[in-house]
Amino acid sequence: MLLRLWVVVGICCLGLPAAAWAQVQHQLNGVVRVSGSGEVLPGATVTVPALQAGATTDEKGAYTLQLPAGRHQVVVSFIGYDTQTRELNLTRDQRLNFQLVASGNQLGEVLVEGRGSLQEKLQTPQMSVERLTAREAKLLPALFGEVDLLKTLQLKPGVQNGGEGTSGLFVRGGSADQNLVLLDDALVYNPSHLFGLFSVFNPDAVQSVDLYKGGFPAQYGGRLSSVVDVKMRPGNAEKLTTSGGLGLISSRLTVEGPIVKNKGAFLVSGRRTYFDIFTRQINRLNNDDPEFDPIPDYYFYDLNAKANYKLGAKDELFLSGYLGNDVFGFNSQNGFNFDFSWGNKVGALRWNHVFNRKLFLNTTASVTSYKYSITNKLDQFSFSLASDIRDLTLRTDLDYLPNDRHTLKFGATATSHRFGTGRLQAGSEDGRLGFGSDISYRGEEAALYASDNFRPTEKWQLEYGLRLSGFRSGSQDQYAGLEPRAGVRYSLTPNLTLKSSYALMYQYVHLVTNSGASLPTDVWYPSRGSVRPQRSQQVATGASWLFGDGRFLLTNEVYYKWAQRQIDFRDGAQLFVNEDLDAEFLFGRGWAYGNELYLEKKQGRTTGWVGYTLSWTKRRFPPQRGTSGINNGETFFPNYDRRHNLTVVLLHNLNERVQLTGSFVYTSGQATTLPLGRFLFQDVFGEEPGAVPIYPQRNTYRLAPYHRFDLGVVWKLRPNRWIPESDLTFSAYNAYNRRNPYFVYFDQLRDPQTDQITGYRARQVSLFPVIPSVTYNFKF
Structure with missing residues (x-):
């Protein structure tokens, strides 16, 4: 009884009611990398299933979560890697890095054990977006065996191709020039090789591709129909x-x-x-x-x-x-x-x-x-x-x-x-x-x-x-x-x-x-x-x-x-x-x-x-x-x-x-x-x-x-x-x-x-x- 009274008095002296004390928030952040290579993993999913809270790592593999103080189970997953689970007692702001190990079956690169990215896709307010990794695209059959990320995007709903064999995208009724194509935030004007049969994106150099078909985030602009962020x-x-x-x-x-x-x-x-x-x-x-x-x-x-x-x-x-x-x-x-x-x-x-x-x-x-x-x-x-x-x-x-x-x-x-x-x-x-003739214009x-x-x-x-x-x-x-x-x-x-x-x-x-x-x-x-x-x-x-x-x-x-x-x-x-x-x-x-x-x-x-x-x-x-x-x-x-x-x-x-x-x-x-x-x-x-x-x-x-x-x-x-x-x-x-x-x-x-x-x-x-x-x- 004395111990319980001391805790209650102590909390009140701190100016916090007992109910509020349990809701004290701390920040959990860190980086997700590949074990043995040091390569960061953009798009990895970090979730706390009990709270239905989660985050997706950015292009640097970094994530940030705000969680109430206490014990939590943190689950990290990414396509082609073993899911990792850790028990955490969060009593202060903490940095927690994860090193994911490639799945023992290397060919199982599209497998994600646990709820992972599907749970994140369910909970985000962003709709009409598709993410594709180069690991997924490399497994699919391709024309002449040449893996093509844009052709793989044509297999997603709402995306039409421009004809037999072409890599052009026609998204939700838009023409091919109404797609904003970015490579590490730099604009690419013509993303095609071989008169449109193949795209310019070498899958060995690409980490991931995000396709936005609607509900565009405010940071994107300049085109009407889609954003292809490579x-x-x-x-x-x-x-x-x-x-x-x-x-x-x-x-x-x-x-x-x-x-x-x-x-x-x-x-x-x-x-x-x-x-x-x-x-x-x-x-x-x-x-x-x-x-x-x-x-x-x-x-x-x-x-x-x-x-x-x-x-x-x-x-x-x-x-x-x-x-x-x-x-x-x-x-x-x-x-x-x-x-x-x-x-x-x-x-x-x-x-x-x-x-x-x-x-x-x-x-x-x-x-x-x-x-x-x-x-x-x-x-x-x-x-x-x-x-x-x-x-x-x-x-x-x-x-x-x-x-x-x-x-x-x-x-x-x-x-x-x-x-x-x-x-x-x-x-x-x-x-x-x-x-000769030379016609040019400028614009800002x-x-x-x-x-x-x-x-x-x-x-x-x-x-x-x-x-x-x-x-x-x-x-x-x-x-x-x-x-x-x-x-x-x-x-x-x-x-x-x-x-x-x-x-x-x-x-x-x-x-x-x-x-x-x-x-x-x-x-x-x-x-x-x-x-x-x-x-x-x-x-x-x-x-x-x-x-x-x-x-x-x-x-x-x-x-x-x-x-x-x-x-x-x-x-x-x-x-x-x-x-x-x-x-x-x-x-x-x-x-x-x-x-x-x-x-x-x-x-x-x-x-x-x-x-x-x-x-x-x-x-x-x-x-x-x-x-x-x-x-x-x-x-x-x-x-x-x-x-x-x-x-x-x-x-x-x-x-x-x-x-x-x-x-x-x-x-x-x-x-x-x-x-x-x-x-x-x-x-x-x-x-x-x-x-x-x-x-x-x-x-x-x-x-x-x-x-x-x-x-x-x-x-x-x-x-x-x-x-x-x-x-x-x-x-x-x-x-x-x-x-x-x-x-x-x-x-x-x-x-x-x-x-x-x-x-x-x-x-x-x-x-x-x-x-x-x-x-x-x-x-x-």
Whole structure:
């Protein structure tokens, strides 16, 4: 009795009631790394199951939790690593680091023991977001065995591809240029190799990819439809390692290691195709054959590099870089030469500073450029056409954690753009004939933002923010807009939540293209003159249900998006080297709405996901500028509109050394315009009749549905003294040899006796049959 009285009196003397004493909060923070390598783990999940509290580690592997004083069980998990559990008696602010060990079955990289990331995905107010790790993507079968992160994102609901084999993303009814693609916070303008067949992201250099389809956080802006946030791996801070792979069309090599052990690290990763090695040899062997048509040269390469260094307990520097290029060349024996190259250069320097346990700073300076160049030469006359865009960007972000209920983020960004919309040079080698033109513009873009993640009760969580953005191109063309963002999560039960979000977005730069898919020759153009910023709004709502003892997560989201000032071009528009490009634009509106159903499993011998999307995308361009608009001003479906989209991805551990993987895709046929018939006429000279096609409204036809099954086997080889880790990955792209439509053309039908045209027959062109491949991966 005396002891109890002393405790009560002591608490009262401290000015705290007994109930409040039990709720004293302490901060738990630390870093999650890989045991034996020192590599940090962004995206690892740190949870306290009893309190339904948790956090996901940032790009530095760091996490922060506010917990009541007392004993807690802390669970840490990450894909491909053994889950770690610790008992903790929290009596003060404490730093707790974790070293996760790779799963004993290396092929089980998509397994997460425990509730892990699915629980975190259930509880966050952020909706319409998907995270993909390079470890997951490497297990899935791929075209020519070339692992592609953007193609893997096409297997997620709400994401459409631009056609057979392409890596372009069309997210919730948006066009390919409405995706904000970031590599370590630096913008990437053209994320494609090989005319869109592969992305520029080498999976060996990438840590993770986050895809935001809606409910965009306030720190992102400048595009309407999605954010693709790619983070590079930081490198091994403990020991020097080498890894790579040999495939059918390319080889990869990555070297990483410590600069100073456990204080700094570096990573260098390169990849190159070798089409050109074989084509050049074939051309050389047939050089003396006048009937031989030379095979064009083609190859691409990319190089990633990253370094980090701890300046002290509170400061760390990160330096990231990317260089990639595609080169296509054709040299004929009659003196005609054609050279075409395009590529990206990206660099970013980031400084992380910790003011105290509640305030953190990230400041990034980045430079990015994209350029293409076409050169033709015939005998003594040459012609070249080029375009480029270059950005210099400075951004700063602050994270402030005042208490366990609020997480504040605020910051600013400023970008200087230079748009080279057309550079033309032509002339003769002797200099007697020559002319040229160079059209360029400048622009400045800036933004301020603030957001708050607020948790008023255990059931409610809100994330809301405001972004103020602006753009200036010259002294007369200035634009600004407020972009509110909001998201809310309500927990009906510990395993069932409801979510809703709203986002308004502005886009100040535009892609000048005359096709539905992005091409290397597309030109970026600023808002100026009559070309005002594009704008979109999106609302979404959905439910998430965690069941099967936390092994399955089922989500269902409904979205509606409407956009203004969408851009297309008048018929016969002159898009290149045009000093009055503004006059070629037409402006309209767009709508997109749909339902996305997604089932995900991350535990057990069999893992994967199933996604289904039912959606509609529409555009309308009314009569304007002396034209009848597009489709006579009537609403039409763009060619990337798909009504149904079904994806099934399965990964199964057969045993400790063999894993089976497979993916199935089904989508409705691509919208297209085909002639209803042809009008025949006889010319005045009595020669063969001509035929003029008669077209209906735009995109009133659908090509045949697209479906494909890919099959893969990953076979882990036994270690030896030289190569401790290696595997063979076998895959079959389009395993049942479906002849999917790429495009349709028409053949003339003729009477065999009179040789006169009697009709026309539609013929389908397919791109890829079944394609088997094998890749050897190694690490030592």
